[in-house]
Amino acid sequence: MEIFKYLEKYDYEQVVFCQDKTSGLKAIIAIHDTTLGPALGGTRMWTYESEEAAIEDALRLAKGMTYKNAAAGLNLGGGKTVIIGDPRKDKNEEMFRAFGRYIQGLNGRYITAEDVGTTVADMDLIHEETDFVTGISPAFGSSGNPSPVTAYGVYVGMKAAAKEAFGSDSLEGKVIAIQGVGNVAYTLCKYLHEEGAQLIVTDINKEAVARAVEDFGAKAVDPNDIYSVECDIYAPCALGATINDDTIPQLKAKVIAGSANNQLKDTRHGDIIHEMGIVYAPDYVINAGGVINVADELYGYNHERAMKKVELIYNSIEKIIEIAKRDGIPTYVAADRMAEERIERMRNSRSQFLRNGHNTLSRRK
Numbered sequence: 001m002e003i004f005k006y007l008e009k010y011d012y013e014q015v016v017f018c019q020d021k022t023s024g025l026k027a028i029i030a031i032h033d034t035t036l037g038p039a040l041g042g043t044r045m046w047t048y049e050s051e052e053a054a055i056e057d058a059l060r061l062a063k064g065m066t067y068k069n070a071a072a073g074l075n076l077g078g079g080k081t082v083i084i085g086d087p088r089k090d091k092n093e094e095m096f097r098a099f100g101r102y103i104q105g106l107n108g109r110y111i112t113a114e115d116v117g118t119t120v121a122d123m124d125l126i127h128e129e130t131d132f133v134t135g136i137s138p139a140f141g142s143s144g145n146p147s148p149v150t151a152y153g154v155y156v157g158m159k160a161a162a163k164e165a166f167g168s169d170s171l172e173g174k175v176i177a178i179q180g181v182g183n184v185a186y187t188l189c190k191y192l193h194e195e196g197a198q199l200i201v202t203d204i205n206k207e208a209v210a211r212a213v214e215d216f217g218a219k220a221v222d223p224n225d226i227y228s229v230e231c232d233i234y235a236p237c238a239l240g241a242t243i244n245d246d247t248i249p250q251l252k253a254k255v256i257a258g259s260a261n262n263q264l265k266d267t268r269h270g271d272i273i274h275e276m277g278i279v280y281a282p283d284y285v286i287n288a289g290g291v292i293n294v295a296d297e298l299y300g301y302n303h304e305r306a307m308k309k310v311e312l313i314y315n316s317i318e319k320i321i322e323i324a325k326r327d328g329i330p331t332y333v334a335a336d337r338m339a340e341e342r343i344e345r346m347r348n349s350r351s352q353f354l355r356n357g358h359n360t361l362s363r364r365k
């Protein structure tokens with residue numbers, strides 16, 4: 001990858017490589033755009049095939065956060081971190097504290113939270129070194145684990161998409177194929193099961209599958225079979241790029257609605273599913289519940305207030321589907337336009353000089 005060419009093409013602001021030999025920390029903090037405010041996005045810990053794959057993931061995820069935060073109406077920009085390593089084997093206290101010091105060094109340009117492979121306990125370690133971290137233990141007045149709230153947002157967003165595809169937002173009796181039953185999808189399964197949906201699940205982690213089968217009567221399938229199962233809704237809740245040339249021809253679902261980030265391998269895959277008449281709930285709109293929840297900490301966390309905002313994901317999905325139908329465009333394009341227009345409006349409205357947050361004349365003493 002020619003990194004500066006890539007940064008220029010998608011207008012990234014900053015990429016920070018963090019290395020700490022003692023703890024084994026190898027992290028990439030990508031800050032995409034801070035027009036709306038400090039970049040907020042989680043930290044993912046994953047075993048990447050190559051350093052290039054890790055950089056690419058950090059960059060793609062950071063850009064996704066710019067769009068997610070803008071579309072959710074948050075005054076936050078987009079950033080994300082990936083830590084290279086196996087979250088089951090390679091974590092240690094020093095690693096997250098070293099990482100916390102790197103975040104502190106950015107002086108508030110980047111605020112972190114959980115993502116795949118990281119936990120509230122990891123965030124608490126980061127918090128030993130910096131205040132620029134959310135999703136820490138509720139004992140600190142924080143919002144805790146964002147995953148259950150993300151799940152609630154996905155649930156309401158899925159209902160809005162189902163209304164378009166099936167004429168009703170009830171999920172009772174609907175067959176829903178869920179890929180990855182980790183932190184978010186476990187709670188999502190709970191909501192869906194309570195509403196009377198039939199669940200088909202898969203995961204590379206056998207224990208996660210067993211739990212969903214036991215707790216929700218889900219049917220389990222092999223990871224490669226999840227795309228082709230007979231179902232009404234496909235919910236990608238593992239990693240990204242699962243909507244691609246190989247999987248699209250296998251899909252039977254009329255709706256795609258799940259928590260995974262960057263579900264479309266490429267934008268053209270969004271065009272293909274649109275032409276097939278599949279209702280696609282854009283990933284960064286439907287999965288914004290977690291970031292809406294942690295962002296509420298910046299105002300002094302209030303769970304009820306956060307949940308009310310998350311509930312509005314239903315309306316956002318409805319609105320995006322309406323715009324897409326009105327303008328004859330795929331839903332991912334409608335969502336991108338909504339996010340880009342807000343960033344542009346705010347960029348233009350900030351043309352006035354402003355010092356220390358107060359629009360007053362300052363005089364030298």
Ligand SMILES: NC(=O)C1=CN([C@@H]2O[C@H](COP(=O)(O)OP(=O)(O)OC[C@H]3O[C@@H](n4cnc5c(N)ncnc54)[C@H](O)[C@@H]3O)[C@@H](O)[C@H]2O)C=CC1
Nearest residue numbers: 146147150180182183184203204205238259260261287290
């Ligand atoms: N946790 C949160 O609040 C948010 C999460 N997301 C996204 O939602 C997705 C899930 O997040 P979490 O539940 O937090 O992560 P998680 O790590 O708890 O769950 C992901 C699950 O997917 C499984 N998995 C990985 N590759 C798989 C494959 N090829 N086939 C089947 N299963 C596979 C893993 O074994 C794991 O159980 C991720 O893409 C994440 O970025 C997005 C917004 C917020």
Ligand SMILES: CC(C)CC(=O)C(=O)O
Nearest residue numbers: 041042113114146290291
């Ligand atoms: C997990 C969230 C709190 C933030 C994030 O990184 C995301 O929404 O993907």
